[in-house]
Amino acid sequence: MELFSVAESEELLRSFEVRPLGGLIEDAAKLCRAGFGGSITYSRKVFIPLTHLCRDTCAYCTFTKIPKQVSSPYLLPEDVLAIARAGEKAGCREALFTLGDKPELRYEAARKFLDEHGFATTVDYLEHVCALVLRETSLLPHVNAGIMTESEIARLRKVSVSQGIMLETVSERLCARGGAHFGSPDKDPRVRIEMIEAAGRQRVPFTSGILIGIGETRLERIQSLLALKTIHQRHGHIQEIIVQNFRAKSDTRFATHREPNLDDLLWTASAARLIFGSEMNIQVPPNLSYGDFPRLLEAGINDWGGISPVTADHVNPEAPWPDLAKLETATAAAGLSLEQRLAVYPNYVRNASDWIDSVLVPSVLRTVDSEGFARDDNWSPGSLSSIPSDLRSIRSDRRIDLILARAKTGTRLSENEIRVLFAARAGDVDAICIAADEVRAGTSGDTVRYVVNRNINYTNVCTYQCRFCAFAKGKTHDELRGKPYDLSLEEVARRAREAWERGATEVCMQGGINPYYTGQTYLDLLRAVKEQVPEIHVHAFSPLEIAQGASTLEISVRHFLGMLRDAGLGSLPGTAAEILDDRVREVICPDKLSTDEWLDVIAAAHETGLPTTSTIMFGHVEGSASWARHLLHLRDLQERTGGFTEFVPLPFVHMEAPMSLRGQARMGPTWREVRLMHAVARLVLHPLIANIQASWVKLGEDGVSELLHGGVNDLGGTLMNESISRAAGTLHGQELAPQQMENLIERARRQPQQRTTLYQPASTERRAVSFDAPILSELVLTPFNGKRKMKEDIQLQH
CATH class of the missing domain: 3.20.20.70 (Aldolase class I)
Incomplete structure (x- = not known):
C-alpha cells in the first residue's frame, strides 16, 4: 500500500x-x-x-x-x-x-x-x-x-x-x-x-x-x-x-x-x-x-x-x-x-x-483526571486537604452558553451536550455553577435541608467482588473496616431506639450481601426496628439487597417490595448504582446488578409506592460519557415514575479501595469534577429531580459549603454512625450534629431547615430533641458466625 x-x-x-x-x-x-x-x-x-x-x-x-x-x-x-x-x-x-x-x-x-x-x-x-x-x-x-x-x-x-x-x-x-x-x-x-x-x-x-x-x-x-x-x-x-x-x-x-x-x-x-x-x-x-x-x-x-x-x-x-x-x-x-x-495524550x-x-x-x-489530562490539584475526596481554587476566569468554549440556556428551560440535553459541560475548564466551570445555582434558587429558594438520621450497617460480610469497596473487601484496618460482623436483631433495635432518643426521624439501613441472609432476614431487620420505634422512618435496603432477598424467597421483586412496604419500609436508598454504564460495571462490580436490572428494581419500588434516592459514584475508572449516560437514565426514569426524592453524587474515596491499592483507579475526582458533577446534575435533571445533595462525609464542611453556591440545596443526614466511607479512608468523621449543620448552612448565607426523609419539615419536638442529644453509647459489633445466623433463622421460621 x-x-x-x-x-x-x-x-x-x-x-x-x-x-x-x-x-x-x-x-x-x-x-x-x-x-x-x-x-x-x-x-x-x-x-x-x-x-x-x-x-x-x-x-x-x-x-x-x-x-x-x-x-x-x-x-x-x-x-x-x-x-x-x-x-x-x-x-x-x-x-x-x-x-x-x-x-x-x-x-x-x-x-x-x-x-x-x-x-x-x-x-x-x-x-x-x-x-x-x-x-x-x-x-x-x-x-x-x-x-x-x-x-x-x-x-x-x-x-x-x-x-x-x-x-x-x-x-x-x-x-x-x-x-x-x-x-x-x-x-x-x-x-x-x-x-x-x-x-x-x-x-x-x-x-x-x-x-x-x-x-x-x-x-x-x-x-x-x-x-x-x-x-x-x-x-x-x-x-x-x-x-x-x-x-x-x-x-x-x-x-x-x-x-x-x-x-x-x-x-x-x-x-x-x-x-x-x-x-x-x-x-x-x-x-x-x-x-x-x-x-x-x-x-x-x-x-x-x-x-x-x-x-x-x-x-x-x-x-x-x-x-x-x-x-x-x-x-x-x-x-x-x-x-x-501528560507525555501520553488524553485519548490514549x-x-x-x-x-x-x-x-x-x-x-x-495516579496523575490524571477523568478526561485523561494531568490532575489540576492534589486534593482527593475524604482527605483533609484544603479545597483548591482556580483563579483562571477565561471563558473558552462558546458552545456552553447555548447548552445552559436549553438546560434552564428543563429541556432534555443530549449525551454530547452533557459531555461538553463536563469537559469545562477555568471560567466555563464558574459559568456552569452559576447557572446551576440560578436553577437551584428558582426551585428551592435559599432553604438548605438536612435530616437527622442514623446509619445502621448490620453486616459487613459480603460475597460480591466489588473492586471499589473497602467496607466489606480489601485491606483491613481495625480503625476503619474492622473484623467481620453481623449485628444481632437486639443491637439493631437498640440503635434505632437510641437514634430516636437523639432526635432522629430516620434510620438508614444497608449492609453487605451476606450469604446467610434471605428475604426473611430483611423483613426481620425491618420489624425489629418498627416494633421498637414505630414512629421512625426506615430508609433501607439497596436494590441489590432487594434483588437478593426476592431471589432467596423465590418471589418477584415487586412482590417482595410489597411485603417490605406492608411491614413498614418507608423508602429505599438508590445505592448500588455506582455507574449506570455496563462497560464500567464490568470493571468495578462485575457480579452486581446490570444497569437495566438496577433500573428495573428502582422502577418497581416507585410503582409499589416506595420512593428512592438516586446516586452516582464517580472518579475511579469512568469518564464523562458514562456520567452523561447515568444522568440521562435517571432523568428518563424519573419522567416515567416520579419516584426519586433527590440525587446524591458520591465522590470515590480511593485511600483504602481495593482497586486503588492495586493501582487500577484514579485518586477520586478532582475538585473541578466535583463542582461540575453537582452543577451539571442540577441542570440535566431539572425540573424532574428537585433536590441535589452534597456528601459532607466525602467532602468535608468546607467542600459542601462551596457546593451550596453551585446548585446544591441539601446536605443529607447527620448519620450518627457513618462507616462505609470511613472504611474507604475518609477523614471527615461519622456524625455532623444539627448545630454544626445549621452553622455551616448559615455561614454559606442560606436558611437551614431540618427535614424528614420525604422532604417535609421535621416537627418542633424532633428538632428540639436533636439539639439536646446525649452522647452515643458504645457500639456492639456481634462477630460474624454463620452457624449462629442459621440457628437464628430456623428459630424465627418456627
Whole structure:
C-alpha cells in the first residue's frame, strides 16, 4: 500500500495555495475548535539529554557533539535522577529523553562507557535509566531515541508511556550530497517510516511530524503529512503531529540557509490541521517563533508541546521556552484555556489498557483526571486537604452558553451536550455553577435541608467482588473496616431506639450481601426496628439487597417490595448504582446488578409506592460519557415514575479501595469534577429531580459549603454512625450534629431547615430533641458466625 498519492498531494497543494492565507487559517481554526473546544494543551517536562553523541551529521544540528566536547559520553544515572527530581519539585510530569542516534557505532568513547557500565547498546542504557526514573520519581518517561528495531521499541514500551521520532520529510533528495540529511543514514525516510510503522504494530502512543525549511518543497510537506496520516489510519498510534520550523544555527553547514517565515509556518500548520481533521493533536513549538508565538494559535494548533520550567531546549538552546505564566497569558488572550497533559495524550490515557503497558498504568492513573489530562490539584475526596481554587476566569468554549440556556428551560440535553459541560475548564466551570445555582434558587429558594438520621450497617460480610469497596473487601484496618460482623436483631433495635432518643426521624439501613441472609432476614431487620420505634422512618435496603432477598424467597421483586412496604419500609436508598454504564460495571462490580436490572428494581419500588434516592459514584475508572449516560437514565426514569426524592453524587474515596491499592483507579475526582458533577446534575435533571445533595462525609464542611453556591440545596443526614466511607479512608468523621449543620448552612448565607426523609419539615419536638442529644453509647459489633445466623433463622421460621 502506497503512503500517499502523488495526484492527491498535488491536488491538495493546489487547493491550499489558491486560497488566501487568512481563509486557510480560519478554516483550520474552526476545525480545531470543533475537535478540542477551547483547550490548548502542553506537557510540563524536564529535558534529559542522555547523550549528545550521534552517528549522523545533519546539516542543521547543534545538539550532536563529538567526544572531546563532552565531559562524559552519557549522563550518569545520578545525573539523570538529579534532573528528574528537580523537575518533579517544579511540578513536571514528563521526563523527555532525547539522545543521538547509535553513537556506539561511531565512537569508541561511547562503546567504552557502555561496556564499563554493563550495557551493550545505547538503548539498553536508556531502558535502565527510564526504569530508574520510574522507580525513584513520579515522572513518566517519553523517549526520542532515534531509529530502533521493533524489539527495542517493545522493550522501551515497558518503561515509557510514549515514544517518538520525527519523520521530517519523505524527500530522499535531502539525503544526497549537499542536502540537509547527507551523511545521516538514520534520516533515510524509508528507515524512519518503517520505525513509525513498527511502533504502531507495538501499540505505542507515538509522536511524529515534519521539519520545514530544510530544502523540501511544499508538495513534499503535503506528501510527508499524507504518509503519516496513512500510517496512523493503519495503526491509530500517532498521538500528535509536530510542525517544526528550521532555525539556522551558527557552526552548522546550514548556518546561512534561509529560514521559513511566519506565514509559511502558519500555512503549513493550517495544512496539517486540514489534512488530519479535527481529532489529531497538532503542535508547533512556541519557542521557535520567539515573540510571534501567540499567532500560532490562529492556525488550528491545539498543543504547545513540552515546556520546561527547569531545563533548556537542548535541541534549540538559542530559543528558550516561554515561561508558563507568559504561555498562559498568551493563550488566555486568544480566548483559550491552557491545560496540562501528560507525555501520553488524553485519548490514549482513556484507553490505557490498549496503549500503555500494564506495569505503567498505575503511575498514569495516579496523575490524571477523568478526561485523561494531568490532575489540576492534589486534593482527593475524604482527605483533609484544603479545597483548591482556580483563579483562571477565561471563558473558552462558546458552545456552553447555548447548552445552559436549553438546560434552564428543563429541556432534555443530549449525551454530547452533557459531555461538553463536563469537559469545562477555568471560567466555563464558574459559568456552569452559576447557572446551576440560578436553577437551584428558582426551585428551592435559599432553604438548605438536612435530616437527622442514623446509619445502621448490620453486616459487613459480603460475597460480591466489588473492586471499589473497602467496607466489606480489601485491606483491613481495625480503625476503619474492622473484623467481620453481623449485628444481632437486639443491637439493631437498640440503635434505632437510641437514634430516636437523639432526635432522629430516620434510620438508614444497608449492609453487605451476606450469604446467610434471605428475604426473611430483611423483613426481620425491618420489624425489629418498627416494633421498637414505630414512629421512625426506615430508609433501607439497596436494590441489590432487594434483588437478593426476592431471589432467596423465590418471589418477584415487586412482590417482595410489597411485603417490605406492608411491614413498614418507608423508602429505599438508590445505592448500588455506582455507574449506570455496563462497560464500567464490568470493571468495578462485575457480579452486581446490570444497569437495566438496577433500573428495573428502582422502577418497581416507585410503582409499589416506595420512593428512592438516586446516586452516582464517580472518579475511579469512568469518564464523562458514562456520567452523561447515568444522568440521562435517571432523568428518563424519573419522567416515567416520579419516584426519586433527590440525587446524591458520591465522590470515590480511593485511600483504602481495593482497586486503588492495586493501582487500577484514579485518586477520586478532582475538585473541578466535583463542582461540575453537582452543577451539571442540577441542570440535566431539572425540573424532574428537585433536590441535589452534597456528601459532607466525602467532602468535608468546607467542600459542601462551596457546593451550596453551585446548585446544591441539601446536605443529607447527620448519620450518627457513618462507616462505609470511613472504611474507604475518609477523614471527615461519622456524625455532623444539627448545630454544626445549621452553622455551616448559615455561614454559606442560606436558611437551614431540618427535614424528614420525604422532604417535609421535621416537627418542633424532633428538632428540639436533636439539639439536646446525649452522647452515643458504645457500639456492639456481634462477630460474624454463620452457624449462629442459621440457628437464628430456623428459630424465627418456627
